[in-house]
Amino acid sequence: MRAAVIYESMFGNTRTVAEALSEELAKHMEVELYEAGEAPASIDASIGLVVLGAPTHGFTLSRPSSRQEAAGMTPDELVSTGIGVREWLEAAKAAPGTRAAAFDTRISHVPGSAARAATRRLRRSGFAIIARPASFMVEKTLGPLVPGQLDRVRSWATAIAAAAHSTSGPAEG
Numbered sequence: 001m002r003a004a005v006i007y008e009s010m011f012g013n014t015r016t017v018a019e020a021l022s023e024e025l026a027k028h029m030e031v032e033l034y035e036a037g038e039a040p041a042s043i044d045a046s047i048g049l050v051v052l053g054a055p056t057h058g059f060t061l062s063r064p065s066s067r068q069e070a071a072g073m074t075p076d077e078l079v080s081t082g083i084g085v086r087e088w089l090e091a092a093k094a095a096p097g098t099r100a101a102a103f104d105t106r107i108s109h110v111p112g113s114a115a116r117a118a119t120r121r122l123r124r125s126g127f128a129i130i131a132r133p134a135s136f137m138v139e140k141t142l143g144p145l146v147p148g149q150l151d152r153v154r155s156w157a158t159a160i161a162a163a164a165h166s167t168s169g170p171a172e173g
């Protein structure tokens, strides 16, 4: 099976999670890692699993206005300077039933997260959701990740690899 991991990140924390996730998933399948602005809008039929990752902004997926707000918080260039996962999803095309899962990074345990919003949108677009949305925590808005989060990422990767292999994709009906 091949997987596409597509992430958006302002300050690099979601990218760090996406990289660790991809490394672990690659023990179980072929993995392509894309920043959202560079990800293909059309998911190739050979891709059996799509994993989306985004920072939580305002209890949901980022918008151009929240990304602009993020840009004002650091003198450094943002990791994602083009579209985010919200806009990628609006344009995405994939075979109905393509397996998918979503994660986010966030600061607070208050309900409302980018991963939940992405999962809802994936389902609405015809993807088959194989895992509950996962959140990985940062200490402050700019990061870093809370210690121990990358262990949680690796466990989640193992779980979604197993779920992907035990769930039929579009080709199998």
Ligand SMILES: Cc1cc2nc3c(=O)[nH]c(=O)nc-3n(C[C@H](O)[C@H](O)[C@H](O)COP(=O)(O)O)c2cc1C
Pocket (backbone or CB within 6 Å): 008, 009, 010, 011, 012, 013, 014, 015, 054, 055, 056, 057, 058, 059, 060, 066, 067, 069, 070, 105, 106, 107, 108, 109, 138, 140, 141, 142, 143
């Ligand atoms: C404009 C803005 C809004 C945010 N809103 C939330 C929020 O509603 N809930 C939350 O837990 N974290 C919120 N955060 C913190 C982000 O989730 C945090 O910056 C992100 O996880 C860092 O990941 P990144 O380095 O990949 O951008 C917000 C951050 C920004 C910049």
